[in-house]
Amino acid sequence: MPVRTVGLVGGGVIGSAWAARLLINGIDVRLYDPDPDLPSRMDKVLANALRAYRRMTLAPVAIRGELHIADSLEEAVCDADFIQESGPERIDLKKALFREIAGHARPEVIISSSSSGLLPTDMQDGIAHPERVIVGHPFNPVYLLPLVEIVGGEKTTEETKCRARDFYAEIGMHPLMVRKEVQAFLADRMMEALWRESLHLLNEGVATADELDQAIAYGPGIRWAFMGPYLTYRIAGGEGGMHHFMSQFGPSLKWPWTRFDGPDLTEELLNRVTEQSDDQAAGRSIVELERQRDNCIVSILQGLRVNDNAAGRVLSGYEEKLYRISHDGGRKGADLSDLDLARPLRLHAGVVPPEWVDYNNHMSESSYLQAIGDASDALFQLIGVDEHYHEKGLSYFTVETHLMHHSEITAGQSYYFETQILDLDSKRLHIHHAMHAAADDRVLATGEQMLLHVNTRESKSCPADPLVMGRLEKIFDGHRHLERPAHCGRSIGMPGR
Amino acid sequence: MPVRTVGLVGGGVIGSAWAARLLINGIDVRLYDPDPDLPSRMDKVLANALRAYRRMTLAPVAIRGELHIADSLEEAVCDADFIQESGPERIDLKKALFREIAGHARPEVIISSSSSGLLPTDMQDGIAHPERVIVGHPFNPVYLLPLVEIVGGEKTTEETKCRARDFYAEIGMHPLMVRKEVQAFLADRMMEALWRESLHLLNEGVATADELDQAIAYGPGIRWAFMGPYLTYRIAGGEGGMHHFMSQFGPSLKWPWTRFDGPDLTEELLNRVTEQSDDQAAGRSIVELERQRDNCIVSILQGLRVNDNAAGRVLSGYEEKLYRISHDGGRKGADLSDLDLARPLRLHAGVVPPEWVDYNNHMSESSYLQAIGDASDALFQLIGVDEHYHEKGLSYFTVETHLMHHSEITAGQSYYFETQILDLDSKRLHIHHAMHAAADDRVLATGEQMLLHVNTRESKSCPADPLVMGRLEKIFDGHRHLERPAHCGRSIGMPGR
Numbered sequence: 001m002p003v004r005t006v007g008l009v010g011g012g013v014i015g016s017a018w019a020a021r022l023l024i025n026g027i028d029v030r031l032y033d034p035d036p037d038l039p040s041r042m043d044k045v046l047a048n049a050l051r052a053y054r055r056m057t058l059a060p061v062a063i064r065g066e067l068h069i070a071d072s073l074e075e076a077v078c079d080a081d082f083i084q085e086s087g088p089e090r091i092d093l094k095k096a097l098f099r100e101i102a103g104h105a106r107p108e109v110i111i112s113s114s115s116s117g118l119l120p121t122d123m124q125d126g127i128a129h130p131e132r133v134i135v136g137h138p139f140n141p142v143y144l145l146p147l148v149e150i151v152g153g154e155k156t157t158e159e160t161k162c163r164a165r166d167f168y169a170e171i172g173m174h175p176l177m178v179r180k181e182v183q184a185f186l187a188d189r190m191m192e193a194l195w196r197e198s199l200h201l202l203n204e205g206v207a208t209a210d211e212l213d214q215a216i217a218y219g220p221g222i223r224w225a226f227m228g229p230y231l232t233y234r235i236a237g238g239e240g241g242m243h244h245f246m247s248q249f250g251p252s253l254k255w256p257w258t259r260f261d262g263p264d265l266t267e268e269l270l271n272r273v274t275e276q277s278d279d280q281a282a283g284r285s286i287v288e289l290e291r292q293r294d295n296c297i298v299s300i301l302q303g304l305r306v307n308d309n310a311a312g313r314v315l316s317g318y319e320e321k322l323y324r325i326s327h328d329g330g331r332k333g334a335d336l337s338d339l340d341l342a343r344p345l346r347l348h349a350g351v352v353p354p355e356w357v358d359y360n361n362h363m364s365e366s367s368y369l370q371a372i373g374d375a376s377d378a379l380f381q382l383i384g385v386d387e388h389y390h391e392k393g394l395s396y397f398t399v400e401t402h403l404m405h406h407s408e409i410t411a412g413q414s415y416y417f418e419t420q421i422l423d424l425d426s427k428r429l430h431i432h433h434a435m436h437a438a439a440d441d442r443v444l445a446t447g448e449q450m451l452l453h454v455n456t457r458e459s460k461s462c463p464a465d466p467l468v469m470g471r472l473e474k475i476f477d478g479h480r481h482l483e484r485p486a487h488c489g490r491s492i493g494m495p496g497r
Numbered sequence: 498m499p500v501r502t503v504g505l506v507g508g509g510v511i512g513s514a515w516a517a518r519l520l521i522n523g524i525d526v527r528l529y530d531p532d533p534d535l536p537s538r539m540d541k542v543l544a545n546a547l548r549a550y551r552r553m554t555l556a557p558v559a560i561r562g563e564l565h566i567a568d569s570l571e572e573a574v575c576d577a578d579f580i581q582e583s584g585p586e587r588i589d590l591k592k593a594l595f596r597e598i599a600g601h602a603r604p605e606v607i608i609s610s611s612s613s614g615l616l617p618t619d620m621q622d623g624i625a626h627p628e629r630v631i632v633g634h635p636f637n638p639v640y641l642l643p644l645v646e647i648v649g650g651e652k653t654t655e656e657t658k659c660r661a662r663d664f665y666a667e668i669g670m671h672p673l674m675v676r677k678e679v680q681a682f683l684a685d686r687m688m689e690a691l692w693r694e695s696l697h698l699l700n701e702g703v704a705t706a707d708e709l710d711q712a713i714a715y716g717p718g719i720r721w722a723f724m725g726p727y728l729t730y731r732i733a734g735g736e737g738g739m740h741h742f743m744s745q746f747g748p749s750l751k752w753p754w755t756r757f758d759g760p761d762l763t764e765e766l767l768n769r770v771t772e773q774s775d776d777q778a779a780g781r782s783i784v785e786l787e788r789q790r791d792n793c794i795v796s797i798l799q800g801l802r803v804n805d806n807a808a809g810r811v812l813s814g815y816e817e818k819l820y821r822i823s824h825d826g827g828r829k830g831a832d833l834s835d836l837d838l839a840r841p842l843r844l845h846a847g848v849v850p851p852e853w854v855d856y857n858n859h860m861s862e863s864s865y866l867q868a869i870g871d872a873s874d875a876l877f878q879l880i881g882v883d884e885h886y887h888e889k890g891l892s893y894f895t896v897e898t899h900l901m902h903h904s905e906i907t908a909g910q911s912y913y914f915e916t917q918i919l920d921l922d923s924k925r926l927h928i929h930h931a932m933h934a935a936a937d938d939r940v941l942a943t944g945e946q947m948l949l950h951v952n953t954r955e956s957k958s959c960p961a962d963p964l965v966m967g968r969l970e971k972i973f974d975g976h977r978h979l980e981r982p983a984h985c986g987r988s989i990g991m992p993g994r
Binding site for chain 1: 509510541545548549551552553554556557558585586613614636637638641642643644646667669670671673675676677679680681682683684685686687688689690691692693694695696697698699700701702703704705706707708709710711712713714715716717718719720721722723724725726727728729730732733734735745746749750752753754755756757758759760766769770773774776777784787788789790791792793794795796797798799800801803804806807808809811812815816818819848851852854855858861862863864866867870894895896897898899900901902908909920922925927945946947985986987988989990991
């Protein structure tokens with residue numbers, strides 16, 4: 001039977017976020033919490049969740065379920081198709097709540113606890129139909145993070161666990177079936193070990209809260225966002241993989257690298273770890289795993305850069321430096337008098353990288369424009385429109401581009417650009433780039449562009465700096481005598497009509 | 498004195514990745530490792546690092562430093578301005594290496610060890626100029642992850658630590674100064690606690706390696722990519738913050754939620770944690786922290802979705818479901834008769850991904866063309882120019898594009914396209930795309946394009962298939978009555994001259 005209505009008992013940080021996830025998934029919610037602040041908290045959490053979902057996906061997101069704030073626990077659970085309890089972490093309270101819930105719920109309805117670590121066996125003790133009790137442990141914010149650990153007690157049936165798994169998957173989660181009932185389950189056991197070690201370090205003055213957070217968020221945490229310790233260490237082992245890693249770092253398991261003792265690294269344990277790690281890798285080579293890892297790290301750093309947060313800030317600062325390096329290491333002191341200004345400028349060349357071509361080895365349209373942008377950058381460096389210039393709030397923006405495709409080039413082949421200044425005034429710069437194949441000089445594409453000199457702080461056009469204008473004019477003094485490419489000033493249309 | 502040459506001792510997974518980071522940053526590297534496979538490994542690591550950097554940033558990235566593979570340790574270190582040791586984790590080996598390095602290095606040159614946990618006091622023992630010895634502990638892959646922990650020994654001067662910090666920051670890293678010398682420092686102590694707990698769980702058959710990895714990567718790991726445990730728990734405390742969290746979960750510090758004992762939660766420790774957490778939050782409210790957290794989680798999930806990895810896969814599966822939900826109430830099928838052909842077509846919408854913007858959050862020119870290409874693809878799907886059509890050797894190629902930039906959009910913002918057919922014959926298709934901001938409908942950019950129908954096997958133009966022509970003509974019957982955007986047929990030039 002499909003779940004149409006969920007009864008929620010407890011509406012704190014976890015319960016209210018469950019409500020948001022369910023409502024967005026079109027499920028009606030009946031929520032009970034005696035806290036008088038509940039309605040205003042629900043409003044805030046729903047607003048946050050909707051905001052996050054709308055940023056996350058293009059798919060249309062709306063509150064499709066109906067929220068009913070119940071006056072009693074009975075009202076919340078009596079008609080529910082699934083019940084999720086999110087009360088305080090005290091086993092006496094949980095036991096009392098479960099007894100009361102079980103007394104009002106239909107007998108086949110699953111009662112799941114959000115507990116971070118208490119045992120379902122204790123919660124199902126002495127209640128009606130104990131076989132339908134589980135822990136379904138989510139992670140804050142419940143409306144965004146996919147993980148939910150499913151833990152059964154001694155009397156829980158396999159069928160209950162499977163039904164719960166299917167339900168959680170339906171609302172966008174990643175259910176993880178826990179094989180054995182242990183306190184704090186899997187994730188929280190590992191988190192708690194890390195947390196207790198960090199509290200010792202803080203307690204002994206080795207580091208502050210913020211330093212300990214930095215030690216996670218700028219390094220190991222970035223990997224943990226997509227792979228746990230086993231895959232991480234398999235890759236760390238290099239071509240030797242997990243067995244190599246375990247043999248190399250095995251002895252350190254006995255060193256005081258944390259206060260806590262690991263298990264003895266018996267031959268049996270070593271073999272089990274190696275085997276399970278092989279299963280997990282499923283035939284992917286270390287090189288393949290490294291590339292997947294790097295791709296994910298790059299995407300995460302880029303995502304954090306947009307949010308100006310943690311390691312994303314390091315990246316944006318670093319990029320500024322990369323632009324500076326390219327300036328210094330590039331055409332430094334590219335004295336205009338070194339250049340033959342009676343010809344188009346040759347400032348930029350490159351090799352087509354594999355990511356510019358599609359599966360048919362055709363270079364994508366946007367990559368042509370990227371190459372043209374690189375050629376414009378080379379011209380900018382030459383005329384002094386560089387990082388320092390940008391820091392003054394001055395730049396050239398492209399307002400118009402006319403792109404023509406003449407011939408094709410494939411990955412690994414070399415190209416170069418010829419760049420010509422067509423026209424110029426204090427605010428406008430009209431240029432033409434021709435991209436040539438290095439092998440036979442044939443024209444691959446041309447780009448005619450109009451650039452506008454802008455004050456980026458005021459977002460309006462302004463005259464270029466006299467030094468920049470001086471350099472441009474010197475080049476244009478040569479280029480004004482060059483023949484214009486025939487297609488310049490061309491407009492798109494169907495002349496044959 | 499600026500560091501121009503770094504001597505690297507050890508070229509395994511860590512040492513070779515140090516070389517890649519340094520070379521990309523324009524620093525010359527002299528690398529010593531007796532392993533005969535070193536040159537081929539260096540090639541692979543450099544290729545991986547360059548690939549990752551080119552995906553990560555639009556800034557120009559190249560190997561700007563010079564790599565010299567040294568025949569002896571002496572040759573690697575004697576002329577170096579900074580030395581990084583990345584040998585095996587054995588203190589007897591480290592001590593021998595440090596003595597040898599110190600004997601050949603200039604006296605003021607910093608000697609840093611990549612050790613994950615051994616003490617710099619042991620490494621500096623009995624060597625010449627011990628005050629310049631530190632640990633500079635990086636994280637794999639060293640060329641991408643920013644964290645480096647800086648740890649001094651008993652004889653290390655503060656000046657050495659500060660110089661090392663400045664150097665690491667120069668090469669794009671996030672140096673973290675460790676206040677007290679303890680084994681395994683900060684990050685690895687916490688990682689090791691988590692790792693040992695996970696090994697116990699595997700050893701006792703509670704979970705497999707893959708399940709334990711899932712328990713990290715689909716939940717807590719996603720948060721750890723940008724915030725450590727302290728900020729995470731502050732937010733988990735809700736409006737009550739850290740004090741509330743610690744009081745609520747304080748008792749569980751004594752519960753067997755991991756095998757390991759935490760410190761006693763004395764009044765003093767509770768106050769210290771609360772105070773340091775307040776310092777860290779620096780006045781940001783819980784609501785503000787929650788939004789920053791949600792923004793980062795969303796960006797990470799989107800980044801992982803692009804890579805079809807871990808929680809990103811959950812998101813893409815979930816989105817299909819969201820579309821199915823909306824589909825029931827939305828426009829079903831792509832039947833032309835469902836479309837209003839008296840208006841431009843709305844076939845494509847999207848959210849600006851982080852990789853389309855530079856560090857100033859400006860969308861790159863080539864990304865506009867990529868978005869326009871996506872809009873063309875949506876039109877192709879509608880008229881039947883799809884995979885099957887391409888398999889017959891038939892396609893439309895863009896021969897000419899006129900692009901105009903009107904307004905800006907930043908990462909995370911939504912856009913949509915309006916697409917209009919301007920003209921049409923059996924071989925040519927003349928179209929206009931307008932890219933709008935979803936927030937306020939303003940025009941961001943327009944692209945006018947001429948497409949040519951081609952036989953891709955013979956590389957020459959040919960008439961389109963009658964079915965495709967029929968669909969195009971039906972759309973054009975509506976669109977021919979639409980007003981042409983004023984800039985269509987425009988050519989680039991300076992009319993004011």
